[in-house]
Amino acid sequence: MHNVIYLHTHDMGRYIGAYGYGVETPAMDAFAEQSTLFRHAYCCGPTCSPSRVGLLTGRTPHQEGMLGLAHRGFHLEYPEHHLGAHLSKHGFSTALFGIQHEFNGRLGDMPYGRIETGGHLDTPLERDKWATARACDFLKEDHDQPFFMSFGLFYPHRPFLRASEYKGRIRPPEVLPDVAPIREDMEDYACSVGFADECLGTVLDEIKAHGYFDNSIIILTTDHGMAFPNMKCSLTDHGIGVALLLHYPGNPTSGKQLDSLVSHIDIFPTICDLICLEFPEHLQGHSFVPLLKGENSKARNEVFSEVTYHAAYEPKRCIRTHRYKLILRWAPLTYPLANCDSSPSKSFLRQHDWPQNPLPEAELYDLVLDPQEQSNLAGDQFIEVVERDLRQRLMDWMRQTDDPLLSGHVERPAGALVNRNDSEEPGNTDYEEIKAP
Template sequence: MKKNILYLHTHDSGRYLEPFGAAVKTPNLMKLAQEGTLFRQAYCAAPTCSPSRVGLLSGQSPHSTNMLGLAQRGFQMDCYDTHLSNFLRNQGYHTCLFGVQHEAPEPSMLGYDYWFDEDCHHSEFILRDTAASTHAADYLLNYQEDKPFFMSVGFINTHRRYPKAPDDFVNPDYVKPPMTIPDTKENRKDMADFMYSAKIADDSVGVVLDALKRSGREDNTIIIFTTDHGIAFPFMKCNCYDTGIGVTLIMKFTGNQAAGKVSDSLISQIDVYPTLCDMLEIRKPDYLQGRSFVGLFTDPEQEINSEVFAEVTYHAAYEPMRCIRTSRYKLIRYFDCHNGYVPANIDASPSKDDMIDAGLLRQTHEREMLFDLALDPLERKNLVNSNDCKDIYDDLRLRLENWMERTGDPLLRVGYRVPKPEGAWVNRLSDLDPGCTISE
């Protein structure tokens, strides 16, 4: 029988988890990383929820599937047949979903034989993840099908709003906020709540992994853990900086020669789908754009990609950007005439409020940004006008344009303005909060 696949995923966790050295205790994920392979240079295809998930689960750039915005706001894939669940179902897999999916208005569109989302829309995030993990665990322990399974277990944590950390969890006075925001009392409290949210997600992961072990199926299961994009703070989620596109990716399976090792090879989440095809010895469908990194399980340091790409078109509001990242350089391009920050695309937080009060919305950013990540890993010095970097800029811009053409990017077809689908809900650029939803 082919190997089972257990796909575990959180919201908005980026790399702020223990396997990356963050001061966020996630012991179950740490154990998974130490027993599997941690990919330290893995990047999402889009630092916004639905497009990122569709990138991984279709093996394509999000714009190639027409997933240009958020599923709950009316954006959809052109064809859900390419979704990994549908694909594996057609390959003889039993497919099931527990908890969050963010690729379609309804799970029935994604090819799942069974799904559980009762309680998964509860406003209390702790209850939602507890319900998802508990029912996934029960399903594993009572699974009787004579087919391999693809099980997707989605956790709402660490999405905002974070559950409030108990007083005995951590003292916020000794918590460090992300590097992109000021170290203030309110931001320290906010980060403490994020840490508690990560603990809840980790506890939920542990429940499912424990059930998999007790079921006796662990040795015949490929375990994947990842998240959709960076954490929900300013200059992170919904940005093409590494703080937005850098993700946690861990894979574990029996026979992995790279077990207990890390890989620094540059990969994209769109590479997961073709990798699974190789691992399962299934012919890769023609629509895949990613590259298999199955070779990293024998040689973790071999090169898979010379570059990866990421994109934003819509999040809550229209903010089209594209980027190319190599092992050393990154070029980010914005494609609309607005060169200010878009507040609706920044999740509500104390740090957002403070930055707006300090004048963030009067600030502007460059339309193009080039960074030397070896000398400037925090992406603060824009080299786009540097004569010394002209050849690098020209090369990256050409490669970015070639990728956009090759993958049918609609930005090139419509003169840098991509209309939203009929009936979709988006925000105005001037809206301070994504809750001010209108149809433009």
């Protein structure tokens, strides 16, 4: 039976060389040449814990109770649904090296037989280096049963590593202005993702050196978009779009790029399909193995994504099809600045009155004619049939998945830390008072 190796970065989106961006990521680029690269893969929620829970349970974050961040007091209600738990039940050994974001408040629920996070070290740089070395040690060992290995990197999460010099030649994301402070911020991102790439390259080299490349399913992905304004915690493609590379023995689409829509929620059933394991009843995703084998031309017609809490309360949901995106918001219809990571880019935009205006209840975008999602078509008469259809499909999904937003304001759990909506930064201050029920 194949091993399953899950390689994941933090806050990377698709901003790597393999997706055509001007950052140097030679290890991931080389891996892309031996994998299927999905151009249109999307996360279940553009925040850390919900996105990972969606991927690792194959179910929507709100169904699993992960409506916010695990390190702030939100919990995965059904740890037995985790991919690691399912594989362990079927004879896999399980190991975690580096970060995870599903069990920060309940470490005892983690479904790993071996856990080495580097939490005793002082800096993210030291922890990522340590986790890389421990993962390589694991791969050098003899294994008498198939294994599930999760290797998680902190980078390129903020605070970024500093670039040794600023050349001012890197282009910011299209959603941000091309000005010196943001270019310098992007150069620090490039430095940070370059370090993550080195760590991944070291582990991938060890995978190949010990023969695991030929008998393993390897997933390389990230949780959500980059930690820049209008990206992370945003339901635009800048927030929900993710890099996704998949390798497995005999993959007929190895080295190819696919434009079909896929969701992180589809990875769990795809792994089960590839290794001929039963599908747990709780799964909401769909295997995209038929897509890889050429039996279907597309995996799905739409993907869904969600935010309820990040640092602050910001309830919103979206549906994305091949052509259109509909985003719906619930009160409050104001932008909580605490949901944007502190950064030079954020500081620059705030100096220029970002954001000041109330947010719309609905946003509708034609992703063919408006790929940057700048022209909101919601309420326009000429496209009302499309909007009505997308609203119906989104509400049907919410009803089918028992979305708590359908009942109104979603209360946070007792003890969870949530910033007030007028907080300007996501630091550990300005928390709302939270009382036990």
